[in-house]
Amino acid sequence: xxxxxxxxxxxxxxxxxxxxxxxxxQKAAPVFEHVHAITLDTEARSLFLGAHSGLFRSxxxxxxxxxxxxxxxxxxxxxxxxxxxxxxxxxxxxxTHEAGVFKxxxxxxxxxxxxxxxxGTDVHGLAIDPNNPSKLHAAIxxxxxxxxxxxxxxAKWTRVDDGPEGEVKVLKSVNIPTGMGGIFLYxxxxxxxxxxxxxx
Amino acid sequence: xxxxxxxxxxNGFAIDPANSRTMFVAMRDGLFKSTDAGASWKRDGNxxxxxxxxxxxxxxxxxxxxxxxxxxxxVSADAGMKWKKxx
Numbered sequence: 001x002x003x004x005x006x007x008x009x010x011x012x013x014x015x016x017x018x019x020x021x022x023x024x025x026q027k028a029a030p031v032f033e034h035v036h037a038i039t040l041d042t043e044a045r046s047l048f049l050g051a052h053s054g055l056f057r058s059x060x061x062x063x064x065x066x067x068x069x070x071x072x073x074x075x076x077x078x079x080x081x082x083x084x085x086x087x088x089x090x091x092x093x094x095x096t097h098e099a100g101v102f103k104x105x106x107x108x109x110x111x112x113x114x115x116x117x118x119x120g121t122d123v124h125g126l127a128i129d130p131n132n133p134s135k136l137h138a139a140i141x142x143x144x145x146x147x148x149x150x151x152x153x154x155a156k157w158t159r160v161d162d163g164p165e166g167e168v169k170v171l172k173s174v175n176i177p178t179g180m181g182g183i184f185l186y187x188x189x190x191x192x193x194x195x196x197x198x199x200x
Numbered sequence: 201x202x203x204x205x206x207x208x209x210x211n212g213f214a215i216d217p218a219n220s221r222t223m224f225v226a227m228r229d230g231l232f233k234s235t236d237a238g239a240s241w242k243r244d245g246n247x248x249x250x251x252x253x254x255x256x257x258x259x260x261x262x263x264x265x266x267x268x269x270x271x272x273x274x275v276s277a278d279a280g281m282k283w284k285k286x287x
Contacts, residue, residue, distance in 0.1 A: 032271035035252040037212070044259040049267060062265060062273035062286040086258070170213045170253075175220040176237055186223075186238070188210030193225055193238060 030056055030065050037170070038062075039082040041107070042089040048108075050079030055094060057108065070111045074099045081126035081170070085133045093136065093154060095123030101138060103154050114154035119144025125171025127185060129198075137185055137198065139168035147171075147185075147200065160200040166191035173198060203241030205229045211269075212253035216279075218261040224280065226251035226266055233280060244280045 033052035040047055047058045049065065054077055056065040070077055078097035085091035093114075094102045100115035101123055115121065120142020129135040134153045137160075140146060147161040166189035174195075176184050182199035204210075205227065212226030221237040224244065231245025231254065245251070250268045257263035264276045266283070273286040 030271075034269055035267045035271050038253040038255045038265055038267045038273075040255055040257055040265070042258060044257050047255075047265060049253075049271070051271065061275060169209060169211050172213050172215060174215055174223070174237075184237075186213060188213045188225060190209045191207055192204060193210045193213070195238065 030067060032056070036078075036080045037082045039084060041092065042084045042086055046108070048082045048092070050082050050094065052078050055079045055082070068108055070094060070096070070102050071099065071113070080123055083126045083128050083136070085128060086130050087133050091133075091153075093126055093128065095126035095138060097122055101126065101154055114150075115157070116155065117150075117157035118148055119146070119159055124168040125187060127171040127173040129173045129183065130175045131183070135173075137171060137173065139163055139171045139187065141167065149200070161196070163187070164189050164194040164196065166194075202239070203234075204232055212251060212255075212266070214254045214256045214264070216256060216261050217258045224254050224256070224264070226254040228269075231266060231280065246281065246283055248274060248283060 035051045037050035047062050049056045055068040057068050058065045081095035083093040090107045092104045100121040102111040103114045104111045120140045122142040124141045125139035127137045136150045138148045146159050147163045148157040149160045150157045164187040168187050168189050170188040172186050174184050174186050178197040180199050182197050184195045185198045186195045210225045214224045216222035222235050225232050232241045233244040234241045251266050252269040253267045255265050262279045266274050274283040275286050276283045
């Protein structure tokens, strides 16, 4: 009888310890609020997640996350898009709801804003050309909304098109030739999926 | 774009790194796959719902990740046929 009681006490102790560990993990898990984007970096080492509560990075395929600070000046950024450079594993771009586009050249360790020429800071999509990664398109939803293009890795932006109908949620350059010298831009929007040649 | 729920929000979009004509969209209604550059779509994702984002491993095109709107991550090792909750 005594052996049975000791055994049950051991089982209960293990269960309590496991529950406490699970609770501690829950407390440590970040609160994303609302997710907008997930992307692996070019070397598939890190999984990045963009959410209402910021940018997060996981080194274990999404089991645990660490917050990435984009800017001390903007501690509460809503991250809408994450776009790694397909030919330079150290370069990553991030589009935010409040502060435009950020660029890192050191695998996410440091970031700088690259907004020169953008007609607003509310980025809803950010696409990189897989053949020519210095060419990017950004979907801006602000005072001067539309599609903006950079041909120099985000240093300067120029408005090139009104953009698709509806609110853009995601923007991607897809390596499918249009027959007119460019490739297609696909946009996921509030009214569905749309595509357009990128030679605006 | 036949086969996608009409007039509904497309939250996420991913391209197969091995074949640009194969693509996935993430929606509240679930995951959808096209193998003809978006001309037609079929439901994928084995019942996943309320999806906010999708991505494909650039080094291993059979490995995919999706996130629900509240940040629950699911991973597939077979190009979207079976999914496992990541924890």
